[in-house]
Amino acid sequence: MKVVVLTADANTLVYHRGDLIRDMAASGCEVVTSAAEDYPHVREYLAAAGVRHEAIRMVRSQVNLAKDWITWLDMFRLFKREKPDALFAYTIKSVVYGCVVARLAGVPKVYALLPGLGFTFVKPETLKQSLVQWASKALHRFALQRADVIFMQNRDDVQLFTELRMLPKGVPVHVTAGSGVNLEEYPHVPLEGDADIAAGRIRFVLVSRLLISKGVCVFAEAARKIKARYPLAEFHLVGPFDPNPNRVPEAEVEAWVKEGILIHHGMVRDVPALLKGMHVFCLPTWYREGVPHASLEALSTGRAMITTDSVGARECVPEGKNGFLVPTRDADAVARAMEFFLENPAQIAVMGLASRRLAEEVFDVKIVNGIILRAMGIAQKGGKTDHSFESAACSQGAGA
Numbered sequence: 001m002k003v004v005v006l007t008a009d010a011n012t013l014v015y016h017r018g019d020l021i022r023d024m025a026a027s028g029c030e031v032v033t034s035a036a037e038d039y040p041h042v043r044e045y046l047a048a049a050g051v052r053h054e055a056i057r058m059v060r061s062q063v064n065l066a067k068d069w070i071t072w073l074d075m076f077r078l079f080k081r082e083k084p085d086a087l088f089a090y091t092i093k094s095v096v097y098g099c100v101v102a103r104l105a106g107v108p109k110v111y112a113l114l115p116g117l118g119f120t121f122v123k124p125e126t127l128k129q130s131l132v133q134w135a136s137k138a139l140h141r142f143a144l145q146r147a148d149v150i151f152m153q154n155r156d157d158v159q160l161f162t163e164l165r166m167l168p169k170g171v172p173v174h175v176t177a178g179s180g181v182n183l184e185e186y187p188h189v190p191l192e193g194d195a196d197i198a199a200g201r202i203r204f205v206l207v208s209r210l211l212i213s214k215g216v217c218v219f220a221e222a223a224r225k226i227k228a229r230y231p232l233a234e235f236h237l238v239g240p241f242d243p244n245p246n247r248v249p250e251a252e253v254e255a256w257v258k259e260g261i262l263i264h265h266g267m268v269r270d271v272p273a274l275l276k277g278m279h280v281f282c283l284p285t286w287y288r289e290g291v292p293h294a295s296l297e298a299l300s301t302g303r304a305m306i307t308t309d310s311v312g313a314r315e316c317v318p319e320g321k322n323g324f325l326v327p328t329r330d331a332d333a334v335a336r337a338m339e340f341f342l343e344n345p346a347q348i349a350v351m352g353l354a355s356r357r358l359a360e361e362v363f364d365v366k367i368v369n370g371i372i373l374r375a376m377g378i379a380q381k382g383g384k385t386d387h388s389f390e391s392a393a394c395s396q397g398a399g400a
Contacts, residue, residue, distance in 0.1 A: 001378065002030040004084040004107075006075070006098045008058055008091045010035035010042045016115070016179050016293055017090070019365045020372060022049045027378050032082050034075075054078060058093065072101055079105035086376065090115055096139045099146040111376055112144060113151040115179065116290035116312060117160070141166045149375050153178050153290030156311040174375050178291025178315065180368030181359055186300035188356045189276045191349040197279060202342055204306075205236040205278040207271065207294040208285070210248040215284030215308065217248060221331035222284070224261045226338050233342060235262040238274060275301040279348050280341050282306040283313065286328035291315045291363075299359040304351035306337045322354035 003024055007013060013021065013033050024031050031051045035042075038055035046053050056074035059067070071093075079087070079102055089098035090113035102110050140161075144150060145168045152158050152175055161167045191197060204223070208214040216237065223235035241250055256262050268274050271294075275281075281298035282305075289312025298305065299316060305323030307313045317323045324340070326333035341348055373379075 001028070001086065002032070002082065002084045003086045003088055003376075004079065004082055005031060005033045006087060006089040006094045007033075007035050008093045010037040010039050010053075010055070012091070013053075014042055014045045018045065019180070019182055020369050021046070021051055023369045023373060024378065025050050027373065029378060032084065034078055054082075068097065071097060075101040076105050079107050085109060086111060088376070089113070092117075092136070092140075096143045099143040103146045109376075110147050111149050111151070111372075112147040113372075114157065114290070115153055117157055117288040137164060137166065144168055144171070147171060149174065151176055151372060151375070154312050154315055157288075157290070172375065174371055176368045176371050177363050178296055178312075178368070179293055180365030181293075181296035181300045181363050182365050183300050183359060186272050186275070186297050186359075188300070188302045190302060191279060191352050194279070194349070197345045197348055200230065200232045200342065200345070201234065202230075202232075202280065202345065202348070203234040203236060203278045204280045204282050204338060205238060205275070205298075206282050206284075207238040207268075207274075207297070208283060208292075209242045209244070210237075210239050210253065211242055211244055211246045211287065212248055213246050213285065213287040215286065215328075215334075217252075218284040218329060218331045218334060219282055220256050220262060222282075222334035222338060223256075224259070225331065225335040226342070227261050230339075230342050233338070236265060236274075236278065237262050238265045238268050238271075240267040271297055272301065275303065278303060280304045280306060280323075280338070282334065282338070284308050284326065284328070284330075284334050285313050286310050289313050296359065296363050299355040299363060302352040302356040304341060304348050305355060306334060316358075318358070322351045322358060 005021060013035060021031055021033065033046055033051055033053045034056050036058035043053050056071065056078060058071045075098060084107055086109040087098055087102040087107050088111045089095045095112045095114060099110050099112055144166060150167065150171055150173045152173060155175055158173055158175060167173055206216065206219045208216065210216050226233055241247060253264050257264050275298060281303040283292055283295055285292065285308055291312045295307060295316040305317050307316055307325060308328045309325040310328050314325055317325050324337040326337055
């Protein structure tokens, strides 16, 4: 079986889908990946797994039907040249364009993964946002009618698409627990007996693209409130600046650093090493997440959680045993959750252990990949199967 894996951002082929791609290759598939970029580190990673990478021309930050013809042409040429048995497309632009072009090029099977709906499916606040959302819905509805199987990452997204009548009748819809997390690459680092926690030097960390809707400004405001009362507490912001219109300005981050309320690490490639030195993970997002990958990494490492009771994010604190769910855009609520850990430091290790158990039982990438590969008819070698989870979360029927 030959599979083309199509996405917009080449980095996600390593950091979000690397395990899935390796599992496809290990199961005997010929895998060709394609994205808007051709980064050397991505090509080297994929080559080591026996996977070939082909870059195409794609502007991944916008959908522009008048200019994106060059992307359609590159996709069509790719599919005609490679003659794959299946397309596995993920991220919005790859799904919206890839599903349609693959059918035109005669690709026999089309699989679409929607890892998160982003802010285009959040309630619009301006006329422009309303128009963008209308166009996005129309494009999704048209593209998904060309899919053989659809994967989504949380039940809220399935419910929304069902209410909007965007899921074609008769097409299976499988819900995965996000992208999953590699439990070996993000090993459990217990915090029992941690000297810094005992001394009150508790480190809170947010790992994310620097977007307003990811709660970066809320995190900074909460950090300012806590820092005034608990000067030993530390606040670490990890992530690159982003070209998205929803971005946090560089000048604002620089001002926070100059004020002394947080440390900005920028883009960090060795996230496991960074998380090892942190105590509490905080993501006050209202971005319409699939399931935030950074949250999964923190769960696997064994970190107590502060996140929002919003789509995708709430999956990571299902019963409150491993942290707190707070309202969106509420810096005071985030600060109260932070203060709890400062006043009850022993709970950091206890809740961290609960996070690791959640990662092992639900979010293990082997479980997630097993759901996807079985739906694609690919026999997984050495995979981990949890049939009880699959039956509970995976067999959704479109139009049901």
